[in-house]
Amino acid sequence: MPEDKPDQKPASPPPPAAGEKPAAAAAPPKPAGEPAKPATPAKPAGPVPQPWESEMVERFCRRFGSGIDPKTYLGQNYIVADPSIVYQLLQMLRDSEQFDYCVDVTAVHYPQRKDQEFDVVWILYSFPRNERVRVKTMLKDGDPAPSVVALWGTANWLERECYDMFGIRFEGHPDLRRILLPDGWKGHPLRKEYGITQQDSEWVKLNLGIESGQ
């Protein structure tokens, strides 16, 4: 059924639908805010993240200044924060802005980005406000991320998984160990340089007594 007219739809209708919402949402902020965004008109294929303006964001800007960059994309809000202030930002989100539920802590690996190889992402939700926000920070490979276990207990296993999969250390975590892979395993599988069929064959041989291989 999708084979009907595959080349018609993507070419025409999505871009207007995609372009409409951000344009309408961002029309007032653009003249008022900084005109830095139009620098990326090279790809008209999809919507572009727009600056996110709200009272809450203003409070953050007042406190953190240029350390944060609030954006909105496809109706979802996120804040890109400097690693040095990201813990204070998360703490402020929880303590004064009622983001009481930490949905997820995860990371994305960009090996081609020099000195900013990792995105660490915190997805937060607020029960009283029924609102979601993502906080993102860019880290250099080997640099630690702040642990938020003291703020949200749920971060304990989520950070352990993140460490297991990416090798990101969370400073202040009470018990940072591997969680899904065995303790002695070498390598962090969700890094981009880790092959999809790669294994720690030494560990497999030692512990399972078999030759590793697909």
Add this chain to the structure above:
Amino acid sequence: MADILKSEQSPSSVEHIEAEKGVDQPFLDATELILNMGPQHPSTHGVLRVILKLDGEKVLNTECVIGYLHRGVEKIAEHRTYAMFNPYVDRMDYVAAVSNGLGYCEAVEKLLNVEAPPRAQWVRTILTELNRIASHQLWLGTHALDIGAITPLFYTFRDREEILKIFEKYCGARLTTHAFRIGGCLYETYDGFEQDVKKFCDFVTPKVDEYETLLTTNRIWLERTKGVGVLKAEDCIDLGVTGPVLRASGVKWDLRKAQPYAAYKNFEFDIPTGQNGDTYDRYLVRVAEMRQALRIIRQAVDSIPEGPIMGKVPKVMKPPVGEIYHSIEAPKGELGYFIVSDGSTQPYRVRVRPPSFVNLQALSKMVEGALVADVVAVIGTLDIVLGEVDR
């Protein structure tokens, strides 16, 4: 057993065991004992290993060892196209495969900025709610079996079969259905789909009451579940616990109401909640949820709109560069997908936020000070699926 005996004899071997298992205290007290539950044990619902530190029958400390079923689903996603990855998500929570597929398809649709046509939304809602009932039935049967009531297992599996038959008639598969596609559903409903679903609703409504006659006022059931594994609302929120476990603690929160997706905003239903946050309340909440699911299905099946069932999506899906987080209310809690696109045909990163994994973290808190037998009840009441915990 041999380990435990040895550990009581020589302190050096105690140290060795302790170091290996990562328990905090270096030495065991004379009365303390380490008991290893799983990974091959019927009550752990899969390959979960729980290391219990006991004082007599009292649990002092627990540690979950997971990962036995880790298949690297998130890594596989980075090496498959968006459409190719779709069947993989069914294999995470394999007792609620339809919900997994719904969450994934909707997340990719958001990223592509397309929407499934109304007819597809309705069919998706019906199948997802049927799957919620199937998941709760499987949970109820096995949970009761763990506690020692054998009969509910036969009742629930008998009735779950009817749901699986509908799935089989609709898409050919019973368990890992792959029922939805990005942009809608691949299959039109078969002739007599509505009648089958209605017949099922009429069939199962008295059966849910029947489950209750077996358990709700059963004295043994009450003894084994009331006040067991209590989780307060604030602890639930701190630990990120969602789904029926959160609602049983009195938090009236359901993503189908809070941030509606699919066709849920068109139907009337209640969010059942409990007060005490114990195993018994979680049982009541899930039973009530089955009834609410039937209510949704009845409304939906009477109002399926006409029209196409598959939206127009590009044959080669290349979502624009960007990130999206989308979550749905799976039978076990909030199931989220965080997808990063780099503009190519394959996702750059897919992160699954699994409800079972996060809920399982609450186990240690729930069984602190409880008896060994309660651990079995609490693992059951959390309703985890190890395929989703380990991914």
